[in-house]
Amino acid sequence: MIFEILSTSAAAVLVGFSYLKRSELDDGEKIKKIALNCGLYVKEGKEIRTMQLYRKKKHEWGMEYVYRIPLGMSLTDFEKKMEHFRDGLNNRKNPIKFKSFLYLNFRENLIPQIQKILRDRYVSDKDVELKYDGMLHVKVLDRHIPKKINFHANMLGECIDWEIPLGETRYGFINHDMERGHITLAGATRKGKTVFLKLIITSVIHQQPDNIKLTLIDLKGGLAFTRFKNVKQVLEVATNIDEALSALQKVKNEMDQMKGWFDKNGSEDIKEAGVDTRHFIIVDEAAQISPNIITGKEEKEKARKCEEALSEIARIGAGLGYRLIYCSQYPTADVMNKQIKQNCDTVITYKLRDAVASRVVLDESGAEKLEVPGRAIYKTPDGVQLVQTPFIENEQIEKIIDTHIIIKTRKEEIKIEKTAKSGGSTFKLEEV
Numbered sequence: 001m002i003f004e005i006l007s008t009s010a011a012a013v014l015v016g017f018s019y020l021k022r023s024e025l026d027d028g029e030k031i032k033k034i035a036l037n038c039g040l041y042v043k044e045g046k047e048i049r050t051m052q053l054y055r056k057k058k059h060e061w062g063m064e065y066v067y068r069i070p071l072g073m074s075l076t077d078f079e080k081k082m083e084h085f086r087d088g089l090n091n092r093k094n095p096i097k098f099k100s101f102l103y104l105n106f107r108e109n110l111i112p113q114i115q116k117i118l119r120d121r122y123v124s125d126k127d128v129e130l131k132y133d134g135m136l137h138v139k140v141l142d143r144h145i146p147k148k149i150n151f152h153a154n155m156l157g158e159c160i161d162w163e164i165p166l167g168e169t170r171y172g173f174i175n176h177d178m179e180r181g182h183i184t185l186a187g188a189t190r191k192g193k194t195v196f197l198k199l200i201i202t203s204v205i206h207q208q209p210d211n212i213k214l215t216l217i218d219l220k221g222g223l224a225f226t227r228f229k230n231v232k233q234v235l236e237v238a239t240n241i242d243e244a245l246s247a248l249q250k251v252k253n254e255m256d257q258m259k260g261w262f263d264k265n266g267s268e269d270i271k272e273a274g275v276d277t278r279h280f281i282i283v284d285e286a287a288q289i290s291p292n293i294i295t296g297k298e299e300k301e302k303a304r305k306c307e308e309a310l311s312e313i314a315r316i317g318a319g320l321g322y323r324l325i326y327c328s329q330y331p332t333a334d335v336m337n338k339q340i341k342q343n344c345d346t347v348i349t350y351k352l353r354d355a356v357a358s359r360v361v362l363d364e365s366g367a368e369k370l371e372v373p374g375r376a377i378y379k380t381p382d383g384v385q386l387v388q389t390p391f392i393e394n395e396q397i398e399k400i401i402d403t404h405i406i407i408k409t410r411k412e413e414i415k416i417e418k419t420a421k422s423g424g425s426t427f428k429l430e431e432v
C-alpha cells in the first residue's frame with residue numbers, strides 16, 4: 001500500500017515536472033509561430049523567410065531568445081505585435097504549484113486531486129521585451145512579482161543620493177533617482193497613489209534632510225499630507241484652492257528669483273551653480289485644481305492660475321532644482337495640460353479604467369490589466385517595466401519623520417540660503 005502511494009505521488013510529481021519543462025522549452029518555438037501567424041515573415045518568390053532561433057539563454061528573470069530576422073524586417077515590425085506575443089505566451093496556465101502536491105490526501109483517490117491541481121494552476125503573467133542589435137532579442141520575463149511588498153527601513157539604506165525605493169520588478173528590487181526630473185503618477189482610486197506619494201516624501205526627508213524643501217498640495221481630504229505639516233522641510237500643506245494658489249505662487253516667485261540669479265551668474269542649471277537644494281512640489285488629486293474640471297467663475301480663475309504656475313514649474317523648474325510630482329486618477333488632456341505632460345519624463349501608473357486611458361497616460365495599453373493595489377507600470381526614457389511598489393504604514397512614516405518635526409508657531413517664514421560652490425557668490429532668497 002505504502003509503496004503504491006509513493007509511486008503514485010512520485011509519478012504525479014514527474015508529470016508536473018515534465019509539464020513545466022515542456023512549457024518552458026516551448027516558448028522559443030511559440031514566439032516563431034506567433035510571428036508567422038501575425039504575418040511577420042518575408043516572401044521571396046515561392047519561399048517564405050521567417051525568424052530563426054539562433055540561441056537561447058536562461059537568466060534569473062526568465063529566458064532570452066535570440067533570433068535572426070529576415071532581411072527587410074525591423075524591430076518596429078515586431079514591436080507592433082507586442083500584444084500578440086504577450087497574449088500568445090500567456091495563454092497557457094503555468095507554472096504548477098508544486099507545494100499543492102504536499103497536501104494530497106492519500107486516503108482518497110489521487111487522480112481527481114491531481115487533476116484539480118492541474119486545473120487550478122494560476123494563469124502565467126509572463127512579460128516580453130524586445131531589443132535589436134543585429135539580432136532580435138526576445139526576453140520572456142517570468143520572475144514572479146509578489147502581490148504585496150511591505151516597506152522596510154533597510155530599503156532606504158540601499159538608496160544613494162536622491163534615490164527612493166521604487167519596488168520589486170521582474171529584474172529584482174529597484175530604486176528611482178529623483179534627479180531624473182518631474183513625475184506623472186496616475187491610477188484609479190484605491191490603487192496606491194497616495195501611499196506611494198507618502199513613500200516618496202518620507203524617503204526624501206530621510207535621505208536628504210538638509211537639502212530638501214516640500215510644497216504639498218492635496219485638495220481631496222488633505223489628511224494624508226497633514227502628518228507632514230510640522231516637518232521642518234515642509235513649507236506648505238495646501239488643502240483648499242486658495243492655499244494651493246498661494247503655495248504655488250510662492251514657488252513660482254522663488255523660482256523666478258532663482259532664475260534671475262542663475263542668469264546673472266551665468267549658470268546654466270542647478271548642477272553648474274552648485275546648489276544642492278531641491279524643492280519638491282507634490283500635487284495629489286491634481287484634477288481638483290484643473291480649470292477644465294472646476295466650476296464657478298472665480299474658482300476657475302484660481303485654478304487657471306494654479307495651472308499656469310504648475311506649467312511653469314514643469315517647463316523651467318527641472319534645471320533650477322524643482323521637482324514636480326503630478327498625481328491624478330486619469331490625466332487626460334482635460335486635466336493635465338500639454339506642458340506638464342510633455343515635461344514629465346517619468347510616468348508611474350497604477351491600474352487604469354481601460355486600454356484607451358492607458359494609451360493616454362503611457363502611449364500604450366497595459367495599465368488596464370494591472371490588478372492588485374501597488375502594482376504599477378514604470379515608464380522612463382530608458383523603457384517600461386512592471387513594478388510592485390512598497391506599502392508603507394503610517395507608523396513607519398511617523399518613526400522616520402519624527403526627528404524632523406518642529407513646532408511651527410506661525411506661518412513659516414520661508415528662507416532659502418545657499419552658498420554656491422562654484423564662483424563663491426551667495427544665492428539668498430527670503431520670502432515672508
Ligand SMILES: Nc1ncnc2c1ncn2[C@@H]1O[C@H](COP(=O)(O)OP(=O)(O)O)[C@@H](O)[C@H]1O
Binds near residue numbers: 192392
Ligand atoms: N503599495 C501597496 N501595496 C499594497 N496595497 C496597497 C499599496 N498601496 C495602497 N494599498 C492599499 O490600497 C489602499 C488605497 O491606497 P491609496 O494610496 O489611498 O490609493 P489611491 O490614492 O490611489 O486612491 C490602501 O489603504 C491599501 O490598503
Ligand SMILES: [Mg+2]
Binds near residue numbers: 193195
Ligand atoms: Mg489618493
